[in-house]
Amino acid sequence: EVQLQQSGPELQRPGASVKLSCKASGYTFTEYYMYWVKQRPKQGLELIGRIDPEDGSTDYVEKFKNKATLTADTSSNTAYMQLSSLTSEDTATYFCARRGTTSGPIDYWGQGVMVTVSS
Amino acid sequence: DIQMTQSPSFLSASVGERVTLSCKASQNINKYLDWYQQKLGEAPKLLIYNTNNLHTGIPSRFSGSGSGTDYTLTISSLQPEDVATYFCLQRNSWPNTFGAGTKLELK
Numbered sequence: 001e002v003q004l005q006q007s008g009p010e011l012q013r014p015g016a017s018v019k020l021s022c023k024a025s026g027y028t029f030t031e032y033y034m035y036w037v038k039q040r041p042k043q044g045l046e047l048i049g050r051i052d053p054e055d056g057s058t059d060y061v062e063k064f065k066n067k068a069t070l071t072a073d074t075s076s077n078t079a080y081m082q083l084s085s086l087t088s089e090d091t092a093t094y095f096c097a098r099r100g101t102t103s104g105p106i107d108y109w110g111q112g113v114m115v116t117v118s119s
Numbered sequence: 120d121i122q123m124t125q126s127p128s129f130l131s132a133s134v135g136e137r138v139t140l141s142c143k144a145s146q147n148i149n150k151y152l153d154w155y156q157q158k159l160g161e162a163p164k165l166l167i168y169n170t171n172n173l174h175t176g177i178p179s180r181f182s183g184s185g186s187g188t189d190y191t192l193t194i195s196s197l198q199p200e201d202v203a204t205y206f207c208l209q210r211n212s213w214p215n216t217f218g219a220g221t222k223l224e225l226k
Contacts, residue, residue: 044206044217044218044219044220045155045157045163045206045208045217045220046217047214047215047217059213059214061214062149062214067197095162095163097162099164104168105153105165105168105169105174105210106153106165106208107164107165107168107174108165109162109164110162111161111162112162
């Protein structure tokens with residue numbers, strides 16, 4: 001069974017950084033991109049970027065290039081996203097989700113993690 | 120970036136009713152269009168991929184169609200468990216982009 005298990009909720013101060021994790025199981029980690037998606041409260045879905053765990057290559061949506069850093073550890077089948085210089089605009093739920101590197105849709109999602117930025 | 124416009128933003132329908140949701144792209148996306156269902160407090164769930172392919176385990180009352188810039192998700196007979204927000208996603212080009220969603224409620 002494919003599972004993407006994300007880390008727990010975060011409460012951070014403005015200006016801080018946070019590193020979120022997404023542990024994959026039930027499939028070959030290196031055969032699927034890991035996407036990261038942002039959803040602000042009662043808002044739509046916003047793509048942040050993706051990483052190919054096979055070689056660590058990344059693609060970012062332009063507006064997140066200086067905000068998010070995606071990495072992956074193939075020894076633990078875990079993907080990470082670090083968010084830097086947090087502001088209230090970063091308060092959101094963040095999802096990881098997988099997509100086959102050769103083709104196909106984003107088919108499985110993590111449960112999401114809520115990040116709250118507040119002083 | 121390709122813009123995805125969903126309509127309507129909000130839809131109220133009765134159980135058993137046929138429901139049609141629309142997604143329009145700002146340019147041709149070559150049928151690389153997926154539909155997701157998101158219930159309150161949950162992660163999105165894939166319903167339809169590549170315009171008209173039903174994902175594993177999804178009920179057959181869901182179907183998709185379209186080409187070029189115009190795409191449709193149809194629920195043939197609305198069920199109470201279909202109350203959710205529905206998003207479309209284009210995968211034709213990077214960055215992939217989502218529509219703003221259609222919130223579906225029961226009348």
